[in-house]
Amino acid sequence: MAVPTGIVTHSRKVCSLYKRALRNLEAWYDRRHIFRYRAVLLRQRFEENKNVNDPVKANELLLAGEKELFETQHFQPKKFANSPGGCAFEREVIPPDWVLDYWHPLEKAQYPEYFARREQRKKEFVAWWEKKYGKPDPKDLHH
Structure with a gap:
């Protein structure tokens, strides 16, 4: 896995926060219709702030979102099977x-x-x- 070395833009940070928040919802709500309802509400919260042009206000919103995600994170988040931490990670080693x-x-x-x-x-x-x-x-x- 490559380590990002460049400067991460604000929009990239927001997209990352959104995706991690969605994955967190997925861990909390295993019933698909409840998850989808919560996902729509989450998307609405992001859409309400997409036109904020003040960089200071936008950064405050991002930090508040990161804090909220940290406080509401699932105690046992879902992991994809072949991803690091998943049950099948590096199970089949491909020889060099x-x-x-x-x-x-x-x-x-x-x-x-x-x-x-x-x-x-x-x-x-x-x-x-x-x-x-x-x-x-x-x-x-x-x-």
Whole structure:
């Protein structure tokens, strides 16, 4: 997962707050029709303040929303199964590509076309890398 490094705009913060508030409602109300009713009320609260042009007032509203979300957060929020914290997170680990380099030659012999193409692509990648970034200095490799 990439860590955001740029400046987060006010509108992005509001969208994030809205989405987290919706997920919080989803955790509290498991009956779909009640959740939808609460979601419409939540959307109405956001729509009432969408045209606030004063940055100080807009920031105050955002901070108040963050505080309210913190105070009303569910004690056991729902998590998607494959998301961090979910019941199936990293259950099926996909092995990295370099594992194939450690196959025994007899195993590689069962798939000759694949490994021939793979070696060719590795050479093309090294050539592309050296063209873009230059060859590594041998003196720097020993440190």
